[in-house]
């Protein structure tokens with residue numbers, strides 16, 4: 105019994121304890137608790153303005169957010185004390201609600217730099233340019249993206265759906281331990297949602313974890329989350345299994361308080 | 362950095378090979394529209410060039426400054442014929458004690474000419490850059506359309522930029538604008554790169570290359586004055 109508990113503790117990927125966050129003196133996240141283990145898929149659902157993107161921004165390490173209380177551990181490391189780039193090379197991937205456009209930078213050069221940064225952080229020799237290229241091509245195929253997708257610029261001149269696919273390619277190539285995806289389903293038509301969801305299913309392993317942050321249940325028809333949390337007014341007011349998704353679909357967020 | 366520029370996209374012109382007159386001015390005369398933009402190259406510390414556009418031609422010039430200890434470039438463009446279209450593009454990436462001056466004068470002597478000038482650059486270390494760009498519009502140069510821009514990104518508090526766009530206009534029915542900005546890279550772009558694990562040095566390098574790409578893209582576009 106003791107052994108089993110130790111094992112479970114070791115497998116905790118992300119642990120958020122009593123996290124309270126404010127912006128400009130306004131309290132946004134209130135005493136948030138969340139624990140994610142290896143191999144799990146969590147859905148965090150909530151209405152607009154609930155604080156979902158604020159949570160993402162704090163985990164990503166964006167400035168301008170005041171941490172009032174609480175702590176966050178990522179694989180045993182104190183996440184809130186790490187630099188933004190340290191979080192990434194440690195295996196945290198953030199999929200942004202609005203991926204930033206960087207005209208003049210190609211996805212391939214961007215990914216090459218990101219792979220090299222990861223190797224450097226792990227004190228490893230970076231892969232050669234041709235190894236990087238073949239990995240990117242392989243992932244492009246794996247995700248059923250157009251063959252030359254990696255030649256496009258980082259999100260500039262891409263449609264909303266293509267931007268999400270660009271982030272998925274980054275995710276597939278960088279192979280993070282934990283991916284937190286903020287509304288990866290927003291602005292997509294149903295076929296695109298299916299494509300994104302199927303690709304996420306393909307990327308799931310027992311060693312990585314996903315947090316899908318979403319307003320709508322739609323994408324969760326195609327990816328089955330292990331846990332569902334409802335975030336409202338900056339608090340997780342209810343956690344449960346897949347069945348919660350159906351409750352939200354049937355009666356919306358108003359039923360939860 | 363310079364590897365991003367494909368020489369095949371340009372007519373490379375090494376101006377050090379041209380004879381200079383007694384005041385050290387090199388005179389270049391152009392009577393035809395070249396197929397490609399002209400890439401002016403020089404390794405000299407002092408360069409004085411007079412460029413005469415003798416027919417109603419369309420022509421673009423580009424030069425690039427990096428790893429230069431010290432360079433002063435003085436260029437006078439003379440638009441001698443109505444309907445001439447001129448593009449002037451430059452990129453500078455200066456570091457350490459690099460000191461560079463670009464002193465331009467664009468003389469619109471005739472009507473219906475266009476000139477588009479774009480200078481962009483990134484300064485690091487204790488680099489020191491100066492840009493003076495003057496558009497002169499003669500009383501005869503009706504319907505002149507001229508734009509001059511200079512945008513600098515400063516990556517160090519010790520770098521210095523002095524930017525002076527100037528207009529000297531003696532004709533009423535013209536459209537002349539200038540703009541100069543000095544700033545940093547976009548913080549959202551920087552954050553996005555950072556969130557994928559890129560350290561500051563790599564981020565600056567990637568964003569500097571993107572800044573250069575913007576100039577190269579503009580060269581490919583038609584004379585984008587408006």
Ligand SMILES: Nc1ncnc2c1ncn2[C@@H]1O[C@H](COP(=O)(O)OP(=O)(O)O)[C@@H](O)[C@H]1O
Nearest residue numbers: 127128132150151152153154155156157158159
């Ligand atoms: N940069 C900001 N400055 C001030 N208020 C903000 C900022 N970002 C978000 N907020 C506020 O925080 C609350 C939560 O927003 P957000 O985290 O974006 O919610 P969600 O992603 O769930 O829609 C909202 O009331 C929003 O107005």
Ligand SMILES: [Mg+2]
Nearest residue numbers: 156157201287
């Ligand atoms: Mg949001």
